[in-house]
Amino acid sequence: MIQVTKKDKAESTESLIRRFTRKVQQSGMLITAKENQYFEKPISKRDRRIKAISRRARRAEKVKRLKLGLK
Secondary structure: OOOOOOOOOOOOHHHHHHHHHHHHHHHOHHHHHHHOOOOOOHHHHHHHHHHHHHHHHHHHHHHHHHHHOOO
């Protein structure tokens, strides 16, 4: 858990909130919370990875063909 306290009495609440949000973003808690928001079957995770790999390969092939001037 992230704990943020006021440095002194002169610190405004806006700066405290800004520091808190920065620490939350740097910790990666939001990313993991969004990933775990909906359950995803392990099979679909594997399928998503396979699709991403094939998508990268197609994109690389397209760039290669463009560089060669084929299409």
